[in-house]
Amino acid sequence: MSIWGGVAGGFVGTLVLTTGMSAASGLGLTRMDLPFLLGTVFTADRVRAKALGYLLHFMTGLAFAMIYLAIFTAIDRSGFALGALFGLLHGLFAGTALVNVLLPLVHPRMGTPLSAADSQPLLEPPGFLMLNYGASTPIVSTIVHVAYGAIVGGFISLA
DSSP states (O other): OOHHHHHHHHHHHHHHHHHHHHHHHHTTSOOOOHHHHHHTTTOSOHHHHHHHHHHHHHHHHHHHHHHHHHHHHHHTOOOHHHHHHHHHHHHHHIIIIIIIIIHHHHOTTBOOTTOOTTOOOSBOOOOGGGGGGOTTHHHHHHHHHHHHHHHHHHHHHHO
């Protein structure tokens, strides 16, 4: 286990996660766009939000890989299967608490279930399990997070 395995796994895992979500969006399986959601925290300009969001998403992916590495080091175990389990937990937490509950509270351009009828937020709130972005969003999000975790766990175990 090494930091370089975590960095490489975090980069490749985030690339797979982001590409998977983008492909699912392009195929009409979800309207979720994680980089766009992150970028619009800082700017209302849609083009800049998308560019900034990709940068932030990759930085976040690397940060999560370092958290995975720290946990793997603490328990002295890693691997594809354990990483996939971590990815599953990560995806479920992201879909039920992080994006659903916490993001609307701090995102200046996202509506909430309590938004006034005359307000015009740039983004609708994701809702429970992000279902406001499509019925298959929780499935797609969970699959790509499991893939991310497996990749990170695998790279860490190989380095």
